[in-house]
Amino acid sequence: MTTEHPILSVKGVNKRFGGLQALSDVGMEIHRGQIYGLIGPNGAGKTTFFNVITGLYTPDSGSFALDGKPYEPTAVHTVAEAGIARTFQNIRLFGEMTALENVMVGRHVRTKSGVWGAVMKTRAERAEEAGIKQRSIDLLHYVGISQYADFQARTLSYGDQRRLEIARALATDPKLLALDEPAAGMNATEKMALRGLLEHIRDDGKTLLLIEHDVKLVMGLCDQVTVLDYGKQIAAGRPSDVQRDKAVIEAYLGAAHA
Amino acid sequence: MQTFFPQLAGKPKAAYAATVALAVVLAILPLVVGLAGNAWVRMLDFALLYVMLALGLNIVVGYAGLLDLGYVAFYAVGAYMYALLSSPHLAENFEWIAQMFPDGLHTPLWAVLPLGAGLAATFGALLGAPTLRLRGDYLAIVTLGFGEIIRIFLNNLNAPLNITNGPQGISNIDPVRVAGVDLSKTLQIGGFELQSVQLYYYLFLVLAVAVIVVSIRLQNSRIGRAWLAIREDEIAAKAMGINTRNVKLLAYAMGASFGGVSGAMFASFQGFVSPESFILMESIVIVSMVVLGGMGHVPGVILGAVILYAIPEVLRYAAKPMQEAIFGAEVVAPEALRMLLFGLAMVVIMLYRPSGLWPAPKHGINPAGTQTATTASATPPA
Numbered sequence: 001m002t003t004e005h006p007i008l009s010v011k012g013v014n015k016r017f018g019g020l021q022a023l024s025d026v027g028m029e030i031h032r033g034q035i036y037g038l039i040g041p042n043g044a045g046k047t048t049f050f051n052v053i054t055g056l057y058t059p060d061s062g063s064f065a066l067d068g069k070p071y072e073p074t075a076v077h078t079v080a081e082a083g084i085a086r087t088f089q090n091i092r093l094f095g096e097m098t099a100l101e102n103v104m105v106g107r108h109v110r111t112k113s114g115v116w117g118a119v120m121k122t123r124a125e126r127a128e129e130a131g132i133k134q135r136s137i138d139l140l141h142y143v144g145i146s147q148y149a150d151f152q153a154r155t156l157s158y159g160d161q162r163r164l165e166i167a168r169a170l171a172t173d174p175k176l177l178a179l180d181e182p183a184a185g186m187n188a189t190e191k192m193a194l195r196g197l198l199e200h201i202r203d204d205g206k207t208l209l210l211i212e213h214d215v216k217l218v219m220g221l222c223d224q225v226t227v228l229d230y231g232k233q234i235a236a237g238r239p240s241d242v243q244r245d246k247a248v249i250e251a252y253l254g255a256a257h258a
Numbered sequence: 259m260q261t262f263f264p265q266l267a268g269k270p271k272a273a274y275a276a277t278v279a280l281a282v283v284l285a286i287l288p289l290v291v292g293l294a295g296n297a298w299v300r301m302l303d304f305a306l307l308y309v310m311l312a313l314g315l316n317i318v319v320g321y322a323g324l325l326d327l328g329y330v331a332f333y334a335v336g337a338y339m340y341a342l343l344s345s346p347h348l349a350e351n352f353e354w355i356a357q358m359f360p361d362g363l364h365t366p367l368w369a370v371l372p373l374g375a376g377l378a379a380t381f382g383a384l385l386g387a388p389t390l391r392l393r394g395d396y397l398a399i400v401t402l403g404f405g406e407i408i409r410i411f412l413n414n415l416n417a418p419l420n421i422t423n424g425p426q427g428i429s430n431i432d433p434v435r436v437a438g439v440d441l442s443k444t445l446q447i448g449g450f451e452l453q454s455v456q457l458y459y460y461l462f463l464v465l466a467v468a469v470i471v472v473s474i475r476l477q478n479s480r481i482g483r484a485w486l487a488i489r490e491d492e493i494a495a496k497a498m499g500i501n502t503r504n505v506k507l508l509a510y511a512m513g514a515s516f517g518g519v520s521g522a523m524f525a526s527f528q529g530f531v532s533p534e535s536f537i538l539m540e541s542i543v544i545v546s547m548v549v550l551g552g553m554g555h556v557p558g559v560i561l562g563a564v565i566l567y568a569i570p571e572v573l574r575y576a577a578k579p580m581q582e583a584i585f586g587a588e589v590v591a592p593e594a595l596r597m598l599l600f601g602l603a604m605v606v607i608m609l610y611r612p613s614g615l616w617p618a619p620k621h622g623i624n625p626a627g628t629q630t631a632t633t634a635s636a637t638p639p640a
Contacts, residue, residue, distance in 0.1 A: 054497065080499030088497075094490035097483075105487045109499025111480055115512065118479030119472050125479070132480070152620065172499055 005068040006031050007207045008053070008084075008176050013062035015045075015052055015231075022048045023059070023231045030176065030224070035198060035208045037222035037239070039215065041251055044228040046211045047089065050180055054086045055079035067175050081109050083175035087165040089184060089211075095154035099145060099164050102153050103136035106171025139167040143197060159190040163197065170201070177201065178209040183217050195221055215252075219243060227251065288459040299455040303527060305567045306462035307520050310469050312547040312563035313556065314516025317473065319545065320554035321482060322509035323489025325398045327541050328385070328405020332514035334412060334536035335381050336374040336521025338422060341531045343370065344432040351420045367434050370522050371465075378518020379511035381408075386510030390503055393492075405541050412533040427532025434526045436461060442529075458527055465523065469516050473556050476512065485509050486554070546600065550607050552614030561616050569603070570596045 008030040015023040023045050030036045040046050051057040053064065055073040064071050071082045080086075085106075094102050111132060117125030140146040143163040148156055153164060162182055169177055182198070183191050191214070198221060202208055212218045218225060219239040227235040227242060229251040235242045242248055266273040291298045315329045342348055343365040349356040355363070365373070385404045389397055416424030433442030433454075441457040476482045484505045487495040496502050525531045543566060551562020570592075577592040590598070607615065 056493075076493070076496035077499050077501045080497055086497050088494065092491045092494035092497075094487050094494065096490055097486055101483060101486070105483050105495070105500070106498050108480060108484055108487075113480045115476065115481055115508065118475050118481055121475060129479070168498065 005065075007034075007067055008209070009065040010053060011063045013049065013052055014060045015048055015057060016060055021231055023052065026226075026228065026231070026233050027062075028226050028233075028236070030207060030209060032207055033202065033205060034223045035202050035210060035221055037218040037225035038209065038211045038228065039213075039218050039225055040228035043230075044251075045231040046228055047180065048231075049228065050086070050178065050209075050211055053079075054084055054178060077109070080172055080174075083173075084178055085169035085172045085174035085176075086178040087162075087169055087180060087182060089180040091158075091161045091165055093153040093161055093164060093168070095152065097153060098150050099140060099153055099156065100133070100136055100149040102164055103139050103167050103171050104132050106139075106168040107132040107135060109172050136167075136171060139170055140164075142170070143167040159186060159193070162186070162194065166197070166201075170206075174206070176207050176209055178211075180211050181213060182210070183212060183214050191217060284463060288456040292453060292456055296453055296455050299453065299459060301567075301571050303455055303458050303462055305564050306459070306466045307524055307527075308544070308547065308563045308567045309466050309560050310462075310516055310520040310523075311544050312551070312559050313466075313469050313473050314513045314520065315544050316513075316548050316554065316556070316559045317476070317485070317516070318509050318513035319548050320559065321477065321485040321489065322506060323485075324389075324506065324509065325394070325401070325545075326510075326513070327398045327402035327538075327545060328408070329401075329513070329517060329544050330536045330538070330540040331385065331405045331408035332378040332382055332517030333521040333524065333540070334408055334533075335378045335514075336518030336523075337525040337531045337535070338412060338428070338521075339374055339377050339518070340365075340370055340522035340525040341428040341431050342421075343373070344526070345428050345430050347423060347428045347430075364432055367436060370434075370526075371519055374518040374522035375515035376518075378521070379515040382510040382512075382514025382517075383507045385514075386507050390506055402538065402541070405536075406538060409533050409536050409538075412536070422533075425533060427530060427534075429530045431525050431529045431531070433529065434458075434461060434523070441526075458523075462523060465519060469519075470556060470560070472516075477554075477556070481505070481508065489554075543600075546604060550604065550614060552617040555614070555616060555618040558614050558616035558618070562614065565615070566600070566603075569599055573599070 006029040008028070010029075011027040013023050013026045014021075026045070026049055028036070028038075038046050038049065048057065052059045052062070053073055055076040055078065058074060064073055066082050066084065071079070073079050094105060097105070111128050113125045113128050116122070117128075137146065137149065140149050143166055145156070145160050145163050145167070148160060153161065156164060166177070166179070166182070179198075183194055186194060195217060198208060198210070210218065210222060222239055224237065225239050225242050226233055227245070227248050229247075234247040234251060235245040263273045263276050266276060288299050288302060291302060311329070311333060314332070315326060318324050318326045318329070343363055346362050349359060349362050385401070389400050392400055412422045413425055415422040416426075422428070433440055435441065439445060439457070441461060442454050444454060445452040445457055484495065484500045487498065487500060488502055488505060492502055524535075547562040547566045548559050549562070550566060551560065552558025573592045573596055577590075577595050578588050581588050581590070611617075
């Protein structure tokens, strides 16, 4: 897992909401081809950290580098352009659009046709559209929901909506795919299927960042984890090591069990 | 061709035949209606102007989901631009313009259309810029205010410099000339006569078809998808890398440009513009056309525009005799009845067809295997 530079390198992130220090000096390094887990009890600051690196929140301090290049997470759309694609804890699809159109929107950031091309149906625009469509169909196949390409996104089942969100994120050609609690609300069978999909994506050379409540899923799936509690990093390393960490057990189960 | 008849997409011949049939009907419509009198053809002309307006607003409201209650401002911008560039008004009030154009200002159609579209688009982006962070009710209130501001400017820009001639409006506006043909005069072709209103009909029809084609092509494009994405979920759209600020401004500009073209045509057709034509009520009627027809669905919006334009016109002719037949006297004035019916139509539509009279076709409304879908996804993808 050693490469010259990490895919994502974040150092010294601080974020304060009024009197609440939501994140204090949090950092992580994610290497190419890893599934990196970010775990912690409720209110630990996982989602805040996630929103900071994806540009939804502006951090008070911190330095960020993606694939060796520094980036400023100041606007959400520039982060996607830089190469971080995300999914949402409470699925946010474009409900009235078809599954295929949802994925096609994901190609927006890697294509460039404008109004003129669309109105004139220029050769370049038609070629680009055909490419977008083909790539999107391929991605629907990849996540296993191509049979619902023409269905409105909101009519898909919960598990399939999760898959569609992942396909849409993959359509942006991300360097890092960041998933916010992808297993939330899934039953055991769906979780198994999701795990298969995520491993498949990793094996195809993508790097993943996972926020998860389900410790079992994270421990089985992730190569590295960081544990947050009250906005501080309390442990980091391989899942098997972290599992035995005293601070982690204390955070999850209380001091009596540590 | 197929774009007009998506349900015939698989049958190019049928789509072609349907298009030709529709074209023939639209072509002979003013000739047939003309037999009943020019007033009726004039209604067709106005219906086409409203179709253009409604389709322009559809880009903002229907595609991008930004409720704009001041859309008539762009209609006004287009109309006043044409009025100023093609009437004696500026030359009469400004010495230097009179010297520059000794024959008066007469801007030709090929210059007016891009100018009208461009100027209105600029205004669209300018008025859109401060509203980018607003949504829903707040956006509606601010756009409503902008619409009124433009009208009030037009009403008062007659002093110290007389630019718009204030409430009196601008008259003596040139009619449109296409290839040397003056559309305000009857045209003789062989033994055949085409009235001015019929000539305008054909011009407006060409423009309306252009607006329809542009609307449909935009909808099925990268930009169109970005608009729909913003309408559906702005945060998710941003997370997909869409620069929502620019894409929203583009929606405002594109929508406004249609309004500008429509306004320029209105000015030339009427030969007269005044601020009274651009009141808030007009904006509300145009929004109603889009909502009632089916937001975001081009054929639906066209239907909405035609129906809502037709209601008051029909009332104008039918309300009095009908009331006299029923009550023996005219009880309610047609004008009052008009608003009553408008309101009633909106309430009924919102109750029984909340997505409009002719909404966009729904795909997979009944996913045969929502359940199968779950089980299918249980097998890891190959």
